[in-house]
Amino acid sequence: MQDSLDSESPWKASADRQTEREAKRVAVLRTAARAFNEMGYHNTSLDDIARRLNVTKPTIYYYVRNKEEILFECVRIGLEMLDEASNDVSGHDGSTYDELIAVMRKYAEIVTMDFGMCVIRVGEEPLTEESRRTLRSLKRSIDRKFRRLIERGIEEGSIAPCDPKIAAFTVAGALSWIARWYQPNGGLSAHDIAGQCIDLLMNGLGKAASSGDGRPPT
Template sequence: MQDSGDSGSPWKAAADRQTEREAKRIAVLRTAARAFNEMGYHNTSLDDIARRLNVTKPTIYYYVRNKEEILFECVRIGLEMLDEASNDVAGHDGSAYGELIAVMRKYAEIVTMDFGMCVIRVGEEPLTEESRRTLRSLKRSIDRKFRRLIERGIAEGCIAPCDPKIAAFTVAGALSWIARWYRPNGGLSPHDIAAQSIDLLMNGLGKTPGQNQNIRGGP
């Protein structure tokens, strides 16, 4: 008897159908994220998303229940990408400093992508409180990983003594803001933007180390 997954069968195997459906669902979400980023969540309708995909509105409902679910999934995917950035580079460098640089680079690049950009430009505010709680737990995970890397760096002596909480907020906040002003057709690539931003965050604007000593007390 011929297996239903063989190429000679007129029917696709269940796994193949599921893979195809998931690919189409991601296409719906990615198109929606791009629309939200460009037009705003409240100004984007399911009709707008359907037109961009060149499908009917009922087709959208085959993959998602409503617009709120679309936003939740877009932000969730973006946050999971950011959360996994540290996992992808863990152990790739012998020092916390090198690992922190690698995480920052991936973070900066992710926020120039459709889902990562949606996390910053739209976020979870339009969602229900329950959905916001779920997404905020992911944000806390990202923050904890930044803090642990900074704490490790301080302990290793490769990062200057500082408040890890403030440092993590500053780094993540600065890198996240890239999503607000980045334009795909701009003069700099995501790689270039990441490199310059990280250099400024790690080395500062002062020409020499002594120029940064009076920040707390002013002139």
């Protein structure tokens, strides 16, 4: 009798249950992001997501309220990953130019991941205005960090004089577009693609330095 009283409870502790629930919720979101990226938001149903997870549709409602909440969370996670890209590389030795390169590489790799790709391929347009405002504030934060890096680089002389706003838009826009055409089973890895795209952005296509109007000097 005593052995049965001392046996381990079949019910998990509250903290363990919460951890397990959060892991399953993230699995729902990641699976949904992948489906949105492949089929589009409007063409993806909760039934599609449930089938990919081998669960029933009611099970999905235990972790999210509806499809719009799923998209909001997918885009939010992706934007937060992009926003934190600069935090992951800041404070290292080297010039601001080197730091910018590291941030660009991190950014390019994130947009080839499920949540980062969802930011670019789907975005916040299907959501309510309130949700869009929340997500756009994160986008502004990302843009400000790119601009500050470029401004710092110009000040220290490691980055050529330019309009930081235009430069930030160009860099983020070009790197974001990778998510539109990247294929995980393609011939190049995300790391290789990031390297080539960054090299083109920072060094251009011409053999000689630009004259400032996009044409090589005569």
